[in-house]
Amino acid sequence: MRKAAAAAVAAAAAVGVALLARRQMREAKRWGRADAVLRGLEERSAAPPARLRQVADAMAVEMHAGLASEGGSKLGMIISYVDSLPSGQEKGLFYALDLGGTNFRVLRVQLGGKEGRVVKQECDEISIPAHLMTGTSQELFDFIAAALAKFVASEGEDFHLLEGRQRELGFTFSFPVKQSSIASGTLIKWTKGFSIDETVGADVVAELSSALDRQGLDMKVTALVNDTIGTLAGGRYDDNDVVAAVILGTGTNAAYVERANAIPKWHGLLPKSGDMVINMEWGNFRSSHLPLTEFDQALDAESLNPGEQIYEKLISGMYLGEIVRRVLLKMTEEASLFGDDIPPKLKIPFILRTPHMSMMHHDTSADLRTVGAKLKDVLGIQGTSLKTRRLVVAVCDIVAKRGARLAAAGIHGVLKKLGRDIPGSDKHRTVIAMDGGLYEHYTIFSETLENTLREMLGEEVSSSVVIKLANDGSGIGAALLAAAHSQYLEAEV
16 A cells, blocks of 8 residues: 555656656757757847948938939938038027927027027927818918917016017928928928828918918028028037037937038039038938848838838837837747747837837846846736846847947948048048937947947047037927028128
8 A cells, every 4th residue: 555655756856857847848848949940040140340330331422412413322412401500609599390299399598609609598389280181271371479488478587689689590300301492391291190282282482471471570591491401500600620420319320511512413513611400311221231031121111201211120219118018019929938828018019119129128137027027018028037137138138239339330321421530630520410309318239339330430430420419409409490591690790
């Protein structure tokens, strides 16, 4: 009897050991499959120095092609008609209107010349009612002009308009526009939820000016710009060595100062300054050298603009979190990363935003508790192991660092076009004004970008290249451009 009981216990123990061994084997296979997805991602996302140099070369080649002829390049290389940037000498009261989404901002700034600089500035933000985004052109611009008139009426004693002068405004309009002069441009298409057919093909400055007249507001639009050119203007006002501006936020773009005689497609008179600011629209850059993965290809195919903005889809804040979500979904499908059932929220496109990704990536706690909290709060995934959390951080690391390295290669391409990438006796500083929440708040991304640019340029050149955070180009930058293109400049000479 005792022998039989002992045999039964031994058999049960053997079954238990076998079950445990099988479970461990299944677990090992599961982790092996998850690791295979990670290794595949790492290999296809690789951006070693040789590849980055090819990307930079391709960017410079596309810049040349885009300057040579309209439509000659994937880059827009749009002539901005901004031929003079702020010098720091500007004086007087100037306004800015920043329309780029569901809110718009109005801003005024009192400039005090070389000594006074920005004496005082004030700003107000107004939300656009949803019905006006799809109503009529007149209704939208009347609403904006009324808000601007109200803002002007609140001008305090610290702001002084020089006698006999009209108020002047810089208009940041962050929608696709075909510009025909510094203060005119026709709308190509609305984006960001706006849909007013009659405005398409119309001059947006004329639309705004008519609305200002209807309000009885004596104000002239002297500059129509986008946010990247505003950042360049704000950067140059603070630092005379600024040659280019880059936005790395939800989207991405770059603008830089070109010699007007190096723009074959420019058929007008050469500006007195000899310079012309070019809006690159670099988000649309693409090259066979960009390291694309299956996740990037699927994201692009399912996007609203397949085949377009490929570079933007690799490096900007709109997409980084979504790439991470797609990788985690594949790991879940192939390796049951979060258990046997796929968490329903993990299937929702764009639910994992880049700020969530950044918080997980920057988690330095021993148990990666922020990673666990974000997986639970955003994706509804509970009780994750430390091993799983580490895997999630590894995915964030690959996606963020690839984006940052490719952004650095783009900047290197711009410096190459400007001849600022080679060592020489001329030790002039080269400053890039940078704006955007991705660069400002995602520290690992910005540090990787800076280190990569240093690595690409080499020690001697990189010692004179500076990246400077230049906040609020779309606001103060537009007001500064209004000043730099004031109708009264000739009178002051």
